[in-house]
Amino acid sequence: MSTESDTPLLDELEKGPFPSFVSEIKKAAAKNKMALDELKQLEKSYRDKRGYWKHGGIVGIRGYGSGIIGRHSSLPQEFPGVADFHTVRVNSVSGFFYTSDSLRQICDIWDRHGSGLLNMHGSTGDIILLGTSTEKLEPVFAEFSSRGWDLGGSGSSLRTPSCCIGPARCEWANIDTLDIIYNLTQEFQDEMHRPAFPYKFKIKAAGCAVDCIGAIARADCSIIGTWRGHIVVDQSAVAEYAKQGMDIQAEIVNLCPTGCMVYDGRELYINDEDCSRCMHCISRMTKALRPAGEKGATILIGSKAPFVIGATLSWVLVPFMKLEPPYDEFKALLKKIWEYWDEHGKNRERLGELVIRRGMREFLEFVGVKPSPQQVKEPRRDPFFYWKDEDFRRQ
Amino acid sequence: MDLPKRKTDIGPPNYRDFLPPVISKNYGDWKYHEVLSPGVMVHHAGSGEKIWTVRVASPRLLSTDTVRELADIADKYCGGYLRFTTRNNVEFLVSDEAMLCPLQLELNDKKYMIGGIGPRISNIVHTQGWVHCHSAATDASGLVKALMDEFADYFTTKELPNKVRLAVACCTNMCGAVHCSDIALVAIHRKAPKVNHDSVKNTCELPSTIAACPTGAISPDSSKKSVKINDDKCMYCGNCFTVCSCLEINNPDFDGVAIVAGGKVGSLRSDPKFSRLVVPFIKNNPPRWPEVVEAVSNILDAYAAGAKKHERVGEWIERIGWEKFFRITGLKFTYQHIDDFTIARETFRTSAAFKW
Amino acid sequence: MDKEELKKRIFELVEKSVGKKKLKSSDIQKIISADTGVARDYVKSALRNLVDDGTLIYTYFGGSFVEIPSKE
Numbered sequence: 001m002s003t004e005s006d007t008p009l010l011d012e013l014e015k016g017p018f019p020s021f022v023s024e025i026k027k028a029a030a031k032n033k034m035a036l037d038e039l040k041q042l043e044k045s046y047r048d049k050r051g052y053w054k055h056g057g058i059v060g061i062r063g064y065g066s067g068i069i070g071r072h073s074s075l076p077q078e079f080p081g082v083a084d085f086h087t088v089r090v091n092s093v094s095g096f097f098y099t100s101d102s103l104r105q106i107c108d109i110w111d112r113h114g115s116g117l118l119n120m121h122g123s124t125g126d127i128i129l130l131g132t133s134t135e136k137l138e139p140v141f142a143e144f145s146s147r148g149w150d151l152g153g154s155g156s157s158l159r160t161p162s163c164c165i166g167p168a169r170c171e172w173a174n175i176d177t178l179d180i181i182y183n184l185t186q187e188f189q190d191e192m193h194r195p196a197f198p199y200k201f202k203i204k205a206a207g208c209a210v211d212c213i214g215a216i217a218r219a220d221c222s223i224i225g226t227w228r229g230h231i232v233v234d235q236s237a238v239a240e241y242a243k244q245g246m247d248i249q250a251e252i253v254n255l256c257p258t259g260c261m262v263y264d265g266r267e268l269y270i271n272d273e274d275c276s277r278c279m280h281c282i283s284r285m286t287k288a289l290r291p292a293g294e295k296g297a298t299i300l301i302g303s304k305a306p307f308v309i310g311a312t313l314s315w316v317l318v319p320f321m322k323l324e325p326p327y328d329e330f331k332a333l334l335k336k337i338w339e340y341w342d343e344h345g346k347n348r349e350r351l352g353e354l355v356i357r358r359g360m361r362e363f364l365e366f367v368g369v370k371p372s373p374q375q376v377k378e379p380r381r382d383p384f385f386y387w388k389d390e391d392f393r394r395q
Numbered sequence: 396m397d398l399p400k401r402k403t404d405i406g407p408p409n410y411r412d413f414l415p416p417v418i419s420k421n422y423g424d425w426k427y428h429e430v431l432s433p434g435v436m437v438h439h440a441g442s443g444e445k446i447w448t449v450r451v452a453s454p455r456l457l458s459t460d461t462v463r464e465l466a467d468i469a470d471k472y473c474g475g476y477l478r479f480t481t482r483n484n485v486e487f488l489v490s491d492e493a494m495l496c497p498l499q500l501e502l503n504d505k506k507y508m509i510g511g512i513g514p515r516i517s518n519i520v521h522t523q524g525w526v527h528c529h530s531a532a533t534d535a536s537g538l539v540k541a542l543m544d545e546f547a548d549y550f551t552t553k554e555l556p557n558k559v560r561l562a563v564a565c566c567t568n569m570c571g572a573v574h575c576s577d578i579a580l581v582a583i584h585r586k587a588p589k590v591n592h593d594s595v596k597n598t599c600e601l602p603s604t605i606a607a608c609p610t611g612a613i614s615p616d617s618s619k620k621s622v623k624i625n626d627d628k629c630m631y632c633g634n635c636f637t638v639c640s641c642l643e644i645n646n647p648d649f650d651g652v653a654i655v656a657g658g659k660v661g662s663l664r665s666d667p668k669f670s671r672l673v674v675p676f677i678k679n680n681p682p683r684w685p686e687v688v689e690a691v692s693n694i695l696d697a698y699a700a701g702a703k704k705h706e707r708v709g710e711w712i713e714r715i716g717w718e719k720f721f722r723i724t725g726l727k728f729t730y731q732h733i734d735d736f737t738i739a740r741e742t743f744r745t746s747a748a749f750k751w
Numbered sequence: 752m753d754k755e756e757l758k759k760r761i762f763e764l765v766e767k768s769v770g771k772k773k774l775k776s777s778d779i780q781k782i783i784s785a786d787t788g789v790a791r792d793y794v795k796s797a798l799r800n801l802v803d804d805g806t807l808i809y810t811y812f813g814g815s816f817v818e819i820p821s822k823e
Contacts, residue, residue: 012682013537016544017508019454021526021536027458035458038526045525045534046681049647055529055640057812058821063403063802065776065809065817071527087527094410100466100475102413107459107466116459120479123522123570130456130527139398146399148408155815156775164481167423168414169438169446169488176423178410189404194799195815196776209662213481216667217660218572255664255705280663284705287427305569307634308609310737313575313667342777347603347814348638600773603813638813 007039009046028116034131035115037081041073052079059086059134061141065195067151068137084133088114088140089126089152091185091192094178095165096121109143123218124202125162126152150189156348157195161185161203164212171286172279173207174225174295175323180205183327184334197338198345198354205297209279215300215314220351221334222300222314223323229293230272231281237288238268252281296322299333302352312352317367319374336367361386415476417446417490433552434509435495447489449498451507452518452543452550455483456526456536464505472498482518482560484511510551514558517550519543521563522570529640530633531565532582532650533679538563541683542691549695556702556711559695560659567632575658577708578694579670580687582679585649587612587629588642592621599639607638609736630736651678652687656694657709668709671717673724675731690726697724719750752789757797758806760787765807765819773816776809 005011013022025042028035041052056070069087076083090106106127110116115131122128132140141151152160161184164170166177184203185192191201204215205223215222242248248268253261260274261281268288270281282289299321300314323330337351340363345354355363364371373379411419421440428438434450453461465485469477472494478486487502489495502509511517519542522528524535542561549555562573564581573579595604596619604622605613612628613635624642636644654677658670673694677686694708701723702711712720721728734742761783768774774782779798784791798817801807808820 009682013540016540017547018540018543019452019508020540021454021456024454024456024458024461027460042525046537049650049679049681050645051525051528051531053527053529055812058808058810060809062805065811065815071529085527091407093408093413096479097410097413098477099413100469100477102408103462103466107462111459118457118459118462119455120453120457120462120483123520123572142398142401145402145405148405150405150407155809155811157815168418169425169448171425171427171438173423182407182410186406189406193404194776194802195809195811196780199814211660211662214572214575214660217575251705257664278662278664283663305572305574306567307632308607311574311669313669346606347775348607
């Protein structure tokens with residue numbers, strides 16, 4: 001009897017301390033033919049140093065234009081189990097909280113109708129069910145939706161919004177990120193499921209500038225919690241940190257980007273007016289320092305990965321907005337943003353690219369936001385710029 | 396088997412139904428937290444109540460067997476409550492302190508890696524790769540496994556000056572948004588796409604294909620009712636392939652991995668930063684990409700040795716200067732490192748003050 | 752305008768575009784609304800009916816479009 005493995009290259013990736021994705025595929029392959037062919041095709045990719053997948057582009061569930069991404073093996077004769085191997089995106093729970101029963105429910109459905117492989121979660125934050133056939137798509141959707149789950153976004157639609165853990169388990173949350181994201185997701189179901197935008201649109205909400213969800217780098221609209229007010233200092237807790245060995249001068253004061261702090265060896269003083277709320281001191285001395293005052297968020301737009309003009313980080317649109325249910329002011333702004341994009345955006349042009357192409361002024365005027373120094377790192381350098389008749393009237 | 400009746404536009408389940416009772420009770424009233432060990436932290440609420448979190452690594456790609464095992468563990472020690480982090484770690488949410496020890500014992504017993512909290516390497520954010528993506532120029536999961544095996548100690552025990560966020564994107568589409576990571580790998584192509592004229596004619600829209608090119612390298616080929624590509628202008632980004640799959644850009648002999656470094660998303664101390672190119676190309680060498688692992692180790696070692704406490708990789712490099720970074724890492728500086736795309740002039744050195 | 756008539760106009764527009772230009776949902780809404788004077792939301796709801804009953808489908812290669820399903 002031969003003891004030779006069919007997957008010698010992938011077997012190498014079962015060694016070592018970090019949990020192995022190959023072992024996961026093998027576990028699924030032990031009871032699922034699709035997963036077995038996934039494993040075999042992947043071994044071939046490792047041998048040939050190339051992928052063997054084709055993008056679908058057509059399959060979906062009736063009525064929706066998103067949530068399913070068609071995927072086919074480019075070697076269907078060799079790997080019939082993955083001839084069709086479509087992705088199903090299931091909208092995750094705010095903050096990625098689950099109960100054991102809800103996870104089992106997902107597993108039961110996916111074992112019945114799919115490969116038994118999934119990602120918790122994909123980059124955008126969906127539960128990614130990895131691979132099923134075309135005829136299984138409607139059954140998968142019926143099973144999930146009848147139990148309270150819906151599909152996430154894909155294509156030129158609002159993608160599944162996501163957030164950091166926020167007030168559920170973090171002392172720094174200035175806004176209720178979980179509720180905001182749940183509320184927006186419910187409000188904009190049509191925008192998620194029936195793609196009508198020029199391209200994808202991502203919304204991410206972070207409770208503070210630590211930005212554990214990476215909102216500033218990967219959302220067309222980034223919501224980042226902040227406050228207007230001051231930092232409350234508990235001097236006895238400061239003393240406790242010092243006693244435990246923290247070098248407050250070196251680790252806190254000297255690293256403050258605005259130089260707004262003084263430590264006299266006993267007490268810490270903050271000149272709140274000069275603080276930019278970067279979160280360094282608060283995150284290192286969480287027992288001693290707390291934001292206080294009016295809580296809200298900075299609304300930024302435009303970040304995305306490199307296609308087409310190079311990667312962008314989100315930039316400030318509204319320096320401060322109160323965000324409380326039902327979030328009407330934010331929703332009104334979002335609708336104006338989408339209206340502008342609908343009017344001027346080309347196919348596959350992200351919001352940030354459009355605003356860069358046409359200039360901030362037109363955009364600001366359209367969405368009704370006034371110019372402010374908080375929106376820029378620095379004013380323009382060159383002495384040529386546009387004037388409009390209304391600017392002359394204003395003077 | 397009869398299927399239940401489908402519903403549309405119901406949205407996701409309400410998160411409130413998934414929170415442990417101690418979180419529901421103290422929602423928005425957390426006062427502070429303490430990191431008790433590399434994989435355990437405790438959050439204190441204003442009420443005096445506490446919740447403990449035990450974090451373990453996951454490979455992101457999971458079998459239903461493993462998800463069920465996670466659910467069973469959560470039932471046993473956490474009243475059934477658990478969550479996932481943005482970086483695909485699993486967090487067991489413990490309300491009863493007495494469960495902390497037995498939970499960790501069982502996790503250790505089952506070979507889960509506990510850690511990832513604090514100034515360490517947490518899980519690597521990554522994309523689908525050859526596992527499931529049509530445009531992958533490398534395999535993301537394999538690279539992640541090889542790197543995390545090497546850096547396992549930095550997840551479970553050892554400390555660094557600050558947290559180090561690693562990421563892997565299997566093509567320049569960058570589903571993983573690796574452009575703001577401390578150290579990231581992005582798979583690249585180095586040869587212009589081959590045009591399959593017959594299929595282009597039948598399946599691709601020419602104007603949108605031409606418009607997809609950021610460098611204007613694609614133009615109409617009217618005699619063939621197809622497009623032609625100016626190889627000299629092409630930067631191999633692959634955006635055209637996303638619009639027209641008949642422009643075959645995969646080329647196993649030339650595809651591989653670039654390394655970028657110095658990015659971050661938080662605003663702490665300094666503004667969020669993009670990652671910048673440090674190694675333009677390393678060939679794909681599956682299953683364990685040893686050259687990539689070595690190059691990343693080299694950067695990480697230099698950072699661990701040179702950075703001050705709390706400095707992220709990008710902050711350290713900016714303090715010492717990129718020229719010194721290339722000197723101490725021994726990484727070769729090439730034509731490819733000098734920007735000739737959309738922001739080139741912002742990146743040239745406009746000062747005679749620099750280090751040797 | 753009667754909804755059935757509107758649906759007919761939408762379908763004809765998509766049919767006419769086959770092989771020339773793939774239309775996005777927003778293209779259809781803009782064109783039909785401009786041609787007929789009907790409010791965009793009403794066009795959108797007629798389009799939704801057409802997709803719900805499978806007369807038209809969404810496709811997503813290089814952007815999301817509305818197309819006529821192939822007969823296979």
